[in-house]
Amino acid sequence: MKEAKQQFNVYLTPETVKKMKHRSIDEQLSLSDLVEKVFSAYLADTGENHRAQQASEVEQSEETLRLQPMLHVEEMGRALDFYSKLGATIVHGSRDGDWALLRIGKTELGLLAHPANPEQNEGRVELNFEYGASLEELEKRLRADGVTIARPTGDEGFGYQLQLEDPDGMLVKINQLDPALYN
Known part of the structure; x- marks a missing residue:
């Protein structure tokens, strides 16, 4: 059985919306599925990955x-x-x-x-x-x-x-x- 979904309204800059639409096309996902994927990854991140990536970018x-x-x-x-x-x-x-x-x-x-x-x-x-x-x-x-x-x-x-x-x-x-x- 599919998990129930509900509407979630957010306000984003037009440029961010454009990029998300293009990214959903590139990944062959619906916009809703892409946003859910991004939010899920963000919520699963303990913050250590983000800090490690920032440190790596500083080193390069x-x-x-x-x-x-x-x-x-x-x-x-x-x-x-x-x-x-x-x-x-x-x-x-x-x-x-x-x-x-x-x-x-x-x-x-x-x-x-x-x-x-x-x-x-x-x-x-x-x-x-x-x-x-x-x-x-x-x-x-x-x-x-x-x-x-x-x-x-x-x-x-x-x-x-x-x-x-x-x-x-x-x-x-x-x-x-x-x-x-x-x-």
């Missing part, structure tokens, strides 16, 4: 690279279902359902719902890093250090990206994410 400077492997998947819904069963939660996602960033514990995993591009030496798994500081400055430093630049820093639909080639020819992407472009 903007110039720290964070590993974000990217996995090309055939069907986003099946992949999200599989990884959610492993404990993954969606951090961000595109409204078109082509991309999702998941968190599993302290690890992040990106999913792309399109095939890898062999012309760019992409495999089924990509090595991606997120970078909080200026990619242009990082690119200058890497060029000076003799790193092979596969594609200079360029504007993408999610922010900026710099593509490098490792010594074995594997494509390495460094992203500077701009949440305003995908939230």
Whole structure:
């Protein structure tokens, strides 16, 4: 038997409402189910998780690279279902359902719902890093250090990206994410 539900009115800024609606679409949940999920997680949090996350954010400077492997998947819904069963939660996602960033514990995993591009030496798994500081400055430093630049820093639909080639020819992407472009 389904648990009875009741209406709960809250007042939020229009921007928060917009983001919650987009997030519910990205997670393929009704808005009510998403709000219930968020409230339940908040109420279950003893406060230790929040304090630990804040401490972790303070420890990481903007110039720290964070590993974000990217996995090309055939069907986003099946992949999200599989990884959610492993404990993954969606951090961000595109409204078109082509991309999702998941968190599993302290690890992040990106999913792309399109095939890898062999012309760019992409495999089924990509090595991606997120970078909080200026990619242009990082690119200058890497060029000076003799790193092979596969594609200079360029504007993408999610922010900026710099593509490098490792010594074995594997494509390495460094992203500077701009949440305003995908939230």
